[in-house]
Amino acid sequence: MQNKIQFILIIRFSVLINLITMSKISAQPLQAVSNVDLNRYSGKWYEIASFPQRFQKGCHCTTATYTISEKGFVIVENRCNKGSVTGKESYIKGKAFIEAGSMNAKLKVQFFWPFRGKYWIIDLANDYSYAVVSHPNRKYLWILSRTSKIDIAIYQHTISRLIEKGLDVSKLQITEQI
Numbered sequence: 001m002q003n004k005i006q007f008i009l010i011i012r013f014s015v016l017i018n019l020i021t022m023s024k025i026s027a028q029p030l031q032a033v034s035n036v037d038l039n040r041y042s043g044k045w046y047e048i049a050s051f052p053q054r055f056q057k058g059c060h061c062t063t064a065t066y067t068i069s070e071k072g073f074v075i076v077e078n079r080c081n082k083g084s085v086t087g088k089e090s091y092i093k094g095k096a097f098i099e100a101g102s103m104n105a106k107l108k109v110q111f112f113w114p115f116r117g118k119y120w121i122i123d124l125a126n127d128y129s130y131a132v133v134s135h136p137n138r139k140y141l142w143i144l145s146r147t148s149k150i151d152i153a154i155y156q157h158t159i160s161r162l163i164e165k166g167l168d169v170s171k172l173q174i175t176e177q178i
Helices: 002-025 152-164
Strands: 043-050 059-068 074-082 089-098 106-112 115-124 130-134 141-145
Touching: 074 106, 115 152, 130 152, 141 152
Parallel strands: none
Antiparallel strands: 043 059, 043 141, 059 074, 074 089, 089 106, 106 115, 115 130, 130 141
16 A cells, blocks of 8 residues: 555656656657567566556556567467456457567557557666556557566656656556556
């Protein structure tokens, strides 16, 4: 409970800074990280926080698992528990295709043919312990971690970098994890 209160206070403080700087920064194009090692990126990620999306409504304990396929694309498996942390598991499987020249930092994810959504890795820990994914229009955002909880100092530092990138962190919603 104390961690949740700290997260809320950090987000509220960040909103003020965000409002001051957002108008200047958001005019700049969003940048993806320079390079992603897909072998290191593969595996299970826990959603720490995200911008609410209708396709994730009611989700708790959200995870994403990435596996490199033999055919050169990435298999994406998203799971969550609907309604509560003990709710029924919801599952969807898709594919992610690497954008040429992006050094694996920009992908296009497809859950329903022929539709593909942009999936840009805009922040990534050197040790691949956390990542941040967005869309160039800044309307989507996911903070991911290799563990179900993230250190508050790392989260706060991540929030600061997101503000610098022109993202409206006031829209972030903490994902309940076990």
